[in-house]
Amino acid sequence: PETGPGGKARVSLVVYDVRGAQVRELVSGEAPAGKHVVEWNGRNDAGELVGSGVYFYRLKTPQFVDTRKMVLVK
Numbered sequence: 001p002e003t004g005p006g007g008k009a010r011v012s013l014v015v016y017d018v019r020g021a022q023v024r025e026l027v028s029g030e031a032p033a034g035k036h037v038v039e040w041n042g043r044n045d046a047g048e049l050v051g052s053g054v055y056f057y058r059l060k061t062p063q064f065v066d067t068r069k070m071v072l073v074k
Helices: none
Strands: 008-016 022-032 053-061 064-072
Touching: none
Parallel strands: none
Antiparallel strands: 008 022, 008 053, 053 064
């Protein structure tokens, strides 16, 4: 099923570098419908700080996929 109990859907939010390599998985699991705020602390999956520059984030649900550009400035 596309949504779980209570109107929840599987959600994935991942940060990628300009080469397309995964930098950090910020969200992976079920979440209720609605607005949510997620902050990225500029660290990769290993907990190391990454450099300033252009990154991309991809938000995926069963009904939606969107990729956007962002700039990390330290």
